[in-house]
Amino acid sequence: MTAALALLRRCWWAIPIVALAAGWLVDRARLGDVRRTLANERASWTAEIARADAARLSAERDYAARLSTATATYADRLAARQPIIIRSTNTVRDYAATPAGRAVCLGADRVRGIDALDAELSDDPDPAGGRGGAVHPDPDAPPAGR
Structure with a gap:
C-alpha cells in the first residue's frame, strides 16, 4: 500500500489530466449527437419548405388555369349574348303582331288616350271622393323607411 501511495505522490498530476480527457471524450460524443x-x-x-413551395406553385398554377378558363368562358358568353334592348324590342314587336298581343299591347293612339284620361282625372275638383280635403303630413312623425 505504501508503494501505491508513493506512486500517487509522484503522479498526482495524471489524475486531473485523465479526468479532463474523459470529459473531453464524453463532450465530443455529445457534440456529435x-x-x-x-x-x-x-x-x-428543408424538405418541408420545398413541399410548401411546390404546393404554393401548384396552387398558383391551378388558380391561373381557373382564371384563364373563367375569362374565356365569360368572353364566350359575352360574345354570344345579343344586346338586350334589340332582343326585347323584337320580342315586343313579334308579340304585338299576334292576336293576343294586339289586345294587350297599346298603340300610340291608345297611349295618348290614357294620357288624356290621366289629365282629366287630375282636373277632378274632388280627387278624394267627396270626403273633404287632402291629408296633410305630420311634421312630428319620423321619416318613413328609417
Missing part, C-alpha cells in the same frame, strides 16, 4: 440532430432537423425543414 447534437450535430446529427441539427443536421436531421435542417434536412426535414
Whole structure:
C-alpha cells in the first residue's frame, strides 16, 4: 500500500489530466449527437419548405388555369349574348303582331288616350271622393323607411 501511495505522490498530476480527457471524450460524443440532430432537423425543414413551395406553385398554377378558363368562358358568353334592348324590342314587336298581343299591347293612339284620361282625372275638383280635403303630413312623425 505504501508503494501505491508513493506512486500517487509522484503522479498526482495524471489524475486531473485523465479526468479532463474523459470529459473531453464524453463532450465530443455529445457534440456529435447534437450535430446529427441539427443536421436531421435542417434536412426535414428543408424538405418541408420545398413541399410548401411546390404546393404554393401548384396552387398558383391551378388558380391561373381557373382564371384563364373563367375569362374565356365569360368572353364566350359575352360574345354570344345579343344586346338586350334589340332582343326585347323584337320580342315586343313579334308579340304585338299576334292576336293576343294586339289586345294587350297599346298603340300610340291608345297611349295618348290614357294620357288624356290621366289629365282629366287630375282636373277632378274632388280627387278624394267627396270626403273633404287632402291629408296633410305630420311634421312630428319620423321619416318613413328609417
